[in-house]
Amino acid sequence: MLEKIRRRESKNMNSNGIDREETRGKSKETKVYLVGCGPGDPGLLTLKAYHLIVTADVILYDRLVSPEILEYAASATTNSVSSNDSYDNKNNSSEGKGLMLFVGKRSGFHTRTQDEIHDLILEFANAGATVVRLKGGDPLVFGRGGEECEFLREKGFDVKVIPGITAASGVGSSAGVPLTHRGVATSARLLTGHLMKKEKKKMDAGENVTLSSESPADLKKEEEKEEEGAVDFAVTAADSDTTLIIYMGLGTLPKTKKKLLQEGALDKRTPCLAVENGTTLKERRVFSTLEYIDEAVVDAQLQSPTLLFIGDAVRLSPYFPQALSKENFSSSSMRWELQVGQDEDENRMRHTPERGGKCRIMSDINDLTSREWFSKNFISEKLFSLPSADDERSKERSSSRVVQTSM
Numbered sequence: 168m169l170e171k172i173r174r175r176e177s178k179n180m181n182s183n184g185i186d187r188e189e190t191r192g193k194s195k196e197t198k199v200y201l202v203g204c205g206p207g208d209p210g211l212l213t214l215k216a217y218h219l220i221v222t223a224d225v226i227l228y229d230r231l232v233s234p235e236i237l238e239y240a241a242s243a244t245t246n247s248v249s250s251n252d253s254y255d256n257k258n259n260s261s262e263g264k265g266l267m268l269f270v271g272k273r274s275g276f277h278t279r280t281q282d283e284i285h286d287l288i289l290e291f292a293n294a295g296a297t298v299v300r301l302k303g304g305d306p307l308v309f310g311r312g313g314e315e316c317e318f319l320r321e322k323g324f325d326v327k328v329i330p331g332i333t334a335a336s337g338v339g340s341s342a343g344v345p346l347t348h349r350g351v352a353t354s355a356r357l358l359t360g361h362l363m364k365k366e367k368k369k370m371d372a373g374e375n376v377t378l379s380s381e382s383p384a385d386l387k388k389e390e391e392k393e394e395e396g397a398v399d400f401a402v403t404a405a406d407s408d409t410t411l412i413i414y415m416g417l418g419t420l421p422k423t424k425k426k427l428l429q430e431g432a433l434d435k436r437t438p439c440l441a442v443e444n445g446t447t448l449k450e451r452r453v454f455s456t457l458e459y460i461d462e463a464v465v466d467a468q469l470q471s472p473t474l475l476f477i478g479d480a481v482r483l484s485p486y487f488p489q490a491l492s493k494e495n496f497s498s499s500s501m502r503w504e505l506q507v508g509q510d511e512d513e514n515r516m517r518h519t520p521e522r523g524g525k526c527r528i529m530s531d532i533n534d535l536t537s538r539e540w541f542s543k544n545f546i547s548e549k550l551f552s553l554p555s556a557d558d559e560r561s562k563e564r565s566s567s568r569v570v571q572t573s574m
C-alpha cells in the first residue's frame with residue numbers, strides 16, 4: 168500500500184521535484200475541488216476546506232453555505248459583512264483576485280439548473296482557475312456532488328473531494344442527539360424526503376425551484392408518485408432500534424408520519440426533533456413525539472433547511488423536554504417545545520481563523536464590472552453566455568410553469 172502511495176506521489180512531481188500544480192497554468196490538470204463546509208458553524212469547517220476557500224480563484228457556492236464561512240473567502244479589505252442573509256451586493260467594491268459566485272436559488276433570479284452549474288465549473292476550470300465548488304455539509308451526501316464529479320472527470324479534470332461534516336452528525340451531535348447509542352439505537356439511516364427521479368438532472372439538492380415544460384397535472388402526479396416513494400422508503404427503513412434522519416423532509420412530513428403510524432412501524436410516542444438552521448446563530452429546535460411532530464413544525468413555522476430526527480436516541484439529548492418523556496407523557500398536555508438560541512455560543516468565532524481570502528463577490532454572472540475585471544485574469548466570453556435574469560423571466564412567462572418543490 169505504501170508503495171502505491173509513493174508511486175502516485177512521484178507521478179505528481181516534475182523533474183525538479185516541484186508539484187505539477189505550480190507549473191500547471193491553463194491546462195486540464197487544473198484542480199477542481201468539491202468542498203463540504205459542514206452544517207453552518209464556521210468552527211466546524213475542516214482545515215483543508217478553510218485553506219482551499221482562502222486560496223481559490225473561483226468559489227461557486229450555494230444556499231446552505233453560511234455567511235460566516237463566506238467571509239473567509241473575501242479579501243481582507245472587505246470585512247464589513249455581517250452574518251445575516253444577503254451577503255451579495257455588499258462587497259462589490261472589494262479588490263480581491265478571485266471570484267465568489269452564488270449558484271443556488273435566490274427569489275426573483277434565474278435558478279441555475281444542474282447542467283448550467285456543470286458548465287460554469289467547466290468554463291472556469293478550462294480558463295485555468297482553481298475552482299472550489301462549495302457545498303453545505305458533506306458534498307457527497309444529498310448534495311449532487313457525485314454528479315458534478317462524474318461530469319468533470321468525464322471532461323478530464325482531476326476533481327478532489329474534501330469531506331465536510333454532514334448535517335446529520337453536525338446538527339445531531341450539537342443538539343446532543345447520539346445517532347447511535349448502545350442499547351437504544353444500533354443503527355442510523357440517512358434518508359431524503361424527496362426522490363425527484365424525473366427532475367433530478369435539473370435541480371440542485373436543497374433548492375426549491377425547478378423548471379419544466381410538462382403540464383402541471385402530469386408533473387403533480389409524477390411528484391406525488393416520487394414523494395410516495397420517499398415516504399415508503401422511510402417506513403421500510405424504520406424500526407425501534409434505528410435513528411431515522413430525514414433531509415429535505417419538511418414537505419413530506421405529514422405523509423411520513425401517517426405511514427409510520429399506520430403501518431405500525433413506530434410507536435406514536437417515539438421522540439422526534441426538527442432542527443432549522445442547525446449549528447448557526449439562527450438555529451431553532453422543535454422537540455415532539457411522532458404523533459405531533461408534523462403539527463409542531465407547522466405551528467413553529469419551521470422552514471428549510473430543517474433536518475428531522477426520529478427515534479429513541481432523541482430522548483437522550485440534554486435538551487429533550489422532560490414533559491415529553493415516557494414517564495410524564497400521560498399526565499402532560501405538552502405536545503411540543505420550541506427552543507431558540509439557548510445554545511448560542513458567544514465564543515464561536517474564537518474557534519475560527521482570521522479572514523484573508525482573495526475572492527470578491529460577484530452578485531450575479533451578469534454583473535458587468537466583475538466580468539470585465541475577472542476576464543482580465545482568466546475568462547473567455549463563452550463563460551458569460553448563460554441566460555440573464557431578464558431572459559429567464561421572459562422564458563418563465565412563456566413556459567408552462569415553474570414547479571415548486573418543498574424540502
Ligand code: SAH
Pocket residue numbers: 206207231302303304305306307308309310332333334335338372373413414415416442443444445446447471472473474475574
Ligand atoms: N450535503 C448536505 C445536505 C444537502 S441536502 C449535508 O451533507 O448536510 C439539504 C438538506 O440538508 C436541507 O433541506 C436540510 O434537510 C439538511 N440540512 C443541511 N444543513 C442543515 C442545517 N444547518 N440545519 C438543518 N438542516 C440542514
